[in-house]
Ligand code: RNT
């Protein structure tokens with residue numbers, strides 16, 4: 293008997309059908325963020341990344357053209373198991389030679405090459421208006437600015453992005469999650485906390501007044517506690533975005549990024565709270581070290597706990613999962629792949645957890661046994677299920693996938 297067969301028997305004794313688990317996970321799409329490949333730069337401006345987010349490091353070989361970025365994404369796709377979706381930002385528009393339009397004038401045609409790329413690979417596309425790295429961000433504000441011209445510019449950008457999202461959904465046949473995040477906020481103590489939030493609310497409402505089919509375009513609002521340079525206040529705080537989503541549940545849903553809360557708060561606990569009320573929710577999966585540092589996602593305790601909540605709430609179909617991190621200090625293909633593989637691993641591990649039994653112990657008040665059994669579960673031969681899952685997805689299970697990365701670095705990245 294090989295290792296997988298033996299592990300399968302052990303899990304069967306715990307009531308887990310590993311064959312069904314593997315088949316199911318293969319088809320759960322994870323949204324792969326294009327911005328790990330070029331440190332959130334995009335193709336529509338020459339300036340630096342600005343507006344509340346930052347990348348650190350200057351590892352050589354970053355993608356600087358659409359062709360390079362697509363090539364790199366292809367490499368990641370081949371190194372990671374499971375179904376993928378492509379996550380794009382508006383600043384990744386692809387213009388013809390000599391062509392340029394500002395963000396308020398973007399059209400579906402500026403993303404046609406991305407659509408062709410996604411369709412050839414059977415992937416859906418998620419989208420994000422880009423409210424940062426742009427001169428129309430005035431005093432750190434966009435949609436919540438007191439300047440009407442500034443707000444109007446960004447509202448037009450948001451509307452253009454809705455039209456592009458609808459185009460993505462229609463072309464790929466897969467719904468497009470369109471996430472609204474701005475870094476709007478203040479460095480120091482504000483004199484008015486409510487004014488910017490009222491303007492922010494009205495601006496998002498104006499964006500969502502653009503006609504769209506909610507079965508195809510899924511707008512989300514992402515909150516944040518603070519950003520670099522806006523430490524004292526953010527317009528889109530947790531209470532703001534959650535309330536907005538709750539009051540507009542016919543056309544939008546909340547998005548939680550696990551880097552966007554105070555360090556002792558955990559998104560794993562927030563997932564079931566939101567699932568109690570919202571038919572669908574969205575996540576940005578990242579790893580914050582001391583702050584929203586967007587380190588590469590690992591197979592660590594909180595990552596496992598978030599996956600466990602999604603799985604045991606039976607919410608894989610109503611949770612849109614997207615990766616969101618960017619490390620510029622290590623090989624970017626490896627950074628991307630470690631994060632995607634880790635999240636896949638977390639989901640697989642959650643699906644290999646005897647949750648029904650553990651819940652029963654909790655409901656029966658058998659808390660001591662619950663602790664004992666939960667610890668035993670950590671000793672089950674999960675690695676053998678992971679290896680088999682990778683094998684069936686046609687990707688390398690052990691660390692030798694990194695050999696491919698090194699070869700790619702030598703042959704492609706180092707020549708950039
Ligand atoms: C920033 C937010 C946001 C961005 C991306 C690039 O703190 O997490 O989601 O990371 O839109």
Ligand code: ZN
Pocket residue numbers: 514549576616
């Ligand atoms: Zn995010």
